[in-house]
Amino acid sequence: xxxxxxxxxxxxxxxxxxxxxxxxxxxxxxxxxxxxxxxxxxxxxxxxxxxxxxxxxxxxxxxxxxxxxxxxxxxxxxxxxxxxxxxxxxxxxxxxxxxxxxxxxxxxxxxxxxxxxxxxxxxxxxxxxxxxxxxxxxxxxxxxxxxxxxxxxxxxxxxxxxxxxxxxxxxxxxxxxxxxxxxxxxxxxxxxxxxxxxxxxxxxxxxxxxxxxxxxxxxxxxxxxxxxxxxxxxxxxxxxxxxxxxxxxxxxxxxxxxxxxxxxxxxxxxxxxxxxxxxxxxxxxxxxxxxxxxxxxxxxxxxxxxxxxxxxxxxxxxxxxxxxxxxxxxxxxxxxxxxxxxxxxxxxxxxxxxxxxxxxxxxxxxxxxxxxxxxxxxxxxxxxxxxxxxxxx
Numbered sequence: 001x002x003x004x005x006x007x008x009x010x011x012x013x014x015x016x017x018x019x020x021x022x023x024x025x026x027x028x029x030x031x032x033x034x035x036x037x038x039x040x041x042x043x044x045x046x047x048x049x050x051x052x053x054x055x056x057x058x059x060x061x062x063x064x065x066x067x068x069x070x071x072x073x074x075x076x077x078x079x080x081x082x083x084x085x086x087x088x089x090x091x092x093x094x095x096x097x098x099x100x101x102x103x104x105x106x107x108x109x110x111x112x113x114x115x116x117x118x119x120x121x122x123x124x125x126x127x128x129x130x131x132x133x134x135x136x137x138x139x140x141x142x143x144x145x146x147x148x149x150x151x152x153x154x155x156x157x158x159x160x161x162x163x164x165x166x167x168x169x170x171x172x173x174x175x176x177x178x179x180x181x182x183x184x185x186x187x188x189x190x191x192x193x194x195x196x197x198x199x200x201x202x203x204x205x206x207x208x209x210x211x212x213x214x215x216x217x218x219x220x221x222x223x224x225x226x227x228x229x230x231x232x233x234x235x236x237x238x239x240x241x242x243x244x245x246x247x248x249x250x251x252x253x254x255x256x257x258x259x260x261x262x263x264x265x266x267x268x269x270x271x272x273x274x275x276x277x278x279x280x281x282x283x284x285x286x287x288x289x290x291x292x293x294x295x296x297x298x299x300x301x302x303x304x305x306x307x308x309x310x311x312x313x314x315x316x317x318x319x320x321x322x323x324x325x326x327x328x329x330x331x332x333x334x335x336x337x338x339x340x341x342x343x344x345x346x347x348x349x350x351x352x353x354x355x356x357x358x359x360x361x362x363x364x365x366x367x368x369x370x371x372x373x374x375x376x377x378x379x380x381x382x383x384x385x386x387x388x389x390x391x392x393x
């Protein structure tokens with residue numbers, strides 16, 4: 001047990017402004033759960049640090065400038081802002097690191113002092129940055145490996161840098177958590193622990209009196225997917241479903257373009273050519289249960305050869321929390337639940353979809369919801385805290 005509150009300097013994988021707009025990921029859930037924990041003192045949450053000029057522009061316009069008018073400011077320089085969102089949370093938005101690492105770390109040290117924090121641990125979700133090992137004297141260095149960024153198509157131009165960073169993280173971190181058990185191979189097994197994703201049950205079991213017409217007016221049955229529409233989707237499976245189920249709706253709910261550019265234009269063009277494929281665009285976290293609730297079958301048709309091999313799909317927890325049958329392609333994490341139907345080829349996947357549509361009931365929906373009650377974010381974070389407090393480096 002610890003004698004005093006636990007202060008945390010957290011390096012995020014996202015800007016806090018994205019979370020305010022309804023984007024949700026593991027990093028956000030862990031931060032919010034830690035804030036609710038009585039043993040947590042203060043958290044200084046540092047926004048995702050941009051590493052390209054386009055990302056600097058995006059961060060400056062959509063995170064840094066808006067932050068200046070939010071909440072109580074405790075620090076501001078030309079490119080760094082620190083705002084007190086609550087007694088326990090300070091959010092830092094900065095692009096200073098792109099121009100001067102020395103200036104950035106000077107800003108961070110001043111913010112820590114102004115927040116009246118003397119002892120703290122580092123909790124990083126961002127493998128792009130490792131300078132904190134030298135710049136900040138923490139009681140512990142914790143890293144949460146959320147996917148393998150070196151395999152992600154967006155980071156291929158800096159793959160070598162990421163691999164070097166992962167090696168440094170493996171060497172210098174006190175504790176490493178991984179979202180997928182397969183990720184453990186990148187790190188020292190003696191200090192690496194698999195902590196899968198989780199679910200906010202209260203959020204996903206809420207009832208809606210009214211449902212958005214965007215989803216309510218789509219003809220049923222609905223074969224549905226929710227998530228970012230990227231190249232990780234197995235296009236062959238989706239097209240096969242559309243062509244072999246002309247009287248069923250294929251709903252893909254999720255963003256397929258960012259604030260500064262579109263993604264996978266050819267993929268989107270192909271999907272839009274089918275009348276029974278419905279691309280709904282960005283769905284905020286607040287409405288995700290409403291949309292999943294309209295699905296008759298929920299799917300995870302991810303390509304196995306992509307970076308999904310180092311992921312643990314949050315959507316499988318979300319689908320189950322809404323009581324939906326799931327069909328997925330084979331991937332690490334999917335085997336956590338034998339209730340998930342698996343299809344390797346388009347033909348197999350389609351057969352499992354048809355079987356699930358014909359073999360569903362309210363009773364089975366309740367069984368799926370009960371299955372997920374032991375996978376909450378509170379349980380996950382409590383396990384992390386236990387490991388942090390008791391692990392000896």
